[in-house]
Amino acid sequence: MKSKKKSFELKTTQIIGLGFAILILAGSILLSLPIASVDGTATSYINALFTATTSSCVTGLVTVVTGEHWSLFGQVVILVMIQMGGLGVVSFTTFLLMIAGKRIQLKQRMLIQEAYGFDTLTGMVRMVRKMICGTLVVEGIGALLYMFVYIPRYGLAKGIWVSVFMAVSAFCNAGMDLMGADSMMPYVTHPLMNLVTMGLIVIGGLGFFVWWDLAAALRRVCREKMSLRQSVRKLSLHSKLVLCVTAILIFGGALIFFLLEFNNPETMGNLSFGGKIWASIFQSVTLRTAGFASIDQGKLHTGSLLLGCVLMFIGGSPGGTAGGIKTVTITLLAFAVIATIVGREDVELGHRRVSMDTVMKGTCVILLQVFFLVISTFALCCLESDIPFIQVLYETFSALGTVGLTMGITEGLSVAGKLVLIASMYFGRLGPITMAVILNVNGNKKKVHRRLPDGKVFV
Numbered sequence: 001m002k003s004k005k006k007s008f009e010l011k012t013t014q015i016i017g018l019g020f021a022i023l024i025l026a027g028s029i030l031l032s033l034p035i036a037s038v039d040g041t042a043t044s045y046i047n048a049l050f051t052a053t054t055s056s057c058v059t060g061l062v063t064v065v066t067g068e069h070w071s072l073f074g075q076v077v078i079l080v081m082i083q084m085g086g087l088g089v090v091s092f093t094t095f096l097l098m099i100a101g102k103r104i105q106l107k108q109r110m111l112i113q114e115a116y117g118f119d120t121l122t123g124m125v126r127m128v129r130k131m132i133c134g135t136l137v138v139e140g141i142g143a144l145l146y147m148f149v150y151i152p153r154y155g156l157a158k159g160i161w162v163s164v165f166m167a168v169s170a171f172c173n174a175g176m177d178l179m180g181a182d183s184m185m186p187y188v189t190h191p192l193m194n195l196v197t198m199g200l201i202v203i204g205g206l207g208f209f210v211w212w213d214l215a216a217a218l219r220r221v222c223r224e225k226m227s228l229r230q231s232v233r234k235l236s237l238h239s240k241l242v243l244c245v246t247a248i249l250i251f252g253g254a255l256i257f258f259l260l261e262f263n264n265p266e267t268m269g270n271l272s273f274g275g276k277i278w279a280s281i282f283q284s285v286t287l288r289t290a291g292f293a294s295i296d297q298g299k300l301h302t303g304s305l306l307l308g309c310v311l312m313f314i315g316g317s318p319g320g321t322a323g324g325i326k327t328v329t330i331t332l333l334a335f336a337v338i339a340t341i342v343g344r345e346d347v348e349l350g351h352r353r354v355s356m357d358t359v360m361k362g363t364c365v366i367l368l369q370v371f372f373l374v375i376s377t378f379a380l381c382c383l384e385s386d387i388p389f390i391q392v393l394y395e396t397f398s399a400l401g402t403v404g405l406t407m408g409i410t411e412g413l414s415v416a417g418k419l420v421l422i423a424s425m426y427f428g429r430l431g432p433i434t435m436a437v438i439l440n441v442n443g444n445k446k447k448v449h450r451r452l453p454d455g456k457v458f459v
Helices: 012-031 045-056 072-087 089-099 106-116 124-154 156-171 191-206 208-222 228-233 237-261 273-286 302-314 327-342 356-383 389-400 415-430 432-439
Strands: none
Touching: 012 045, 012 072, 012 415, 045 072, 045 415, 072 124, 072 156, 124 156, 124 191, 124 208, 156 191, 191 208, 191 237, 191 273, 208 228, 208 237, 237 273, 237 302, 237 327, 302 389, 327 356, 356 389, 356 415, 389 415
């Protein structure tokens, strides 16, 4: 009698998690080579691993100054990891196969479908092609605009390279640059730098689904001569929700920062009125997982730091390059609370009923994110007991939200502290539910449908 062996097959989420792990490992090995540093000496592996993780997970926390420590070879490695991390391992690998002329098999199409949550296999390859092309076009425009600033400052060759690096990093919400330790601070009131950087951050954070919806709306206006209002009404519920919540978070956050930091001489108190507006909007935008700093984060008032933690926790939108629990998730939870208070059985959003399965997933995302946030903060507090709690809290929010802003403690962390942040960045990039499924190696692929008798509990 032949014994039947169970075939071990990785789930989509496990393939994604493994792909990011391989990318980080390969990048860390390359960055630890002497050729990767400016002075030609080998970088300590913990710093190479940290840099590979922050690049692949598009976070931006660094233990060494990117523009000063890494050679051109090291910078190219970092840029490739940022691009792959921002687009996602699945999409980037598919694109490479397409360039090589390889046929995309059914299994690979199913992997793309599951990775992006589509309900059909039709047009998967075309979708990836549009995603990559759209990304390259937006990054290319951003790089061209940056050249007006960087070429006069650095010269032609270096100016082009710094512009390309900055455009990719901003679009992918990575927050890494080659300008030195001051990052965007010298450009705090520079209109072009602020507009281009914020534009790339927001476009990357909206998500590819919203891109296509807005492109379709534009086609309706141009080709079908439909009015702008009618075209906007035809946007999907998801796109309307993302655009509305994104605008509220950006301008609401900017207003609060403006009021809190208006008279703070160590952040933007000495700026002109217009400069304070630029600094406030940029701070609100960059906190939602971008990581560029135009004001010193270590000099912010406590209220501003707590608001920053909230924005880092929320992050960007589904299907984009940003991290966090996502704008849609926090909105669903808010409307679930409203439904409970007013006594509705269903969660209603935009005159539509949201399925309980979606609400439960959103709740799961938030609770898991809070759980890992508490664990990371507790571990870092124990390992770095000499660092004030608010600085540790800001750092862990930044790592889990893949933001990259810091109050200046990253470089001085112990090896164990850096490992905690590495784990936090990896978890934050994959997301709570993805990470939970990865850990559930032997879990069932199908849902378990059962209904037990009601049990009485009190809340």
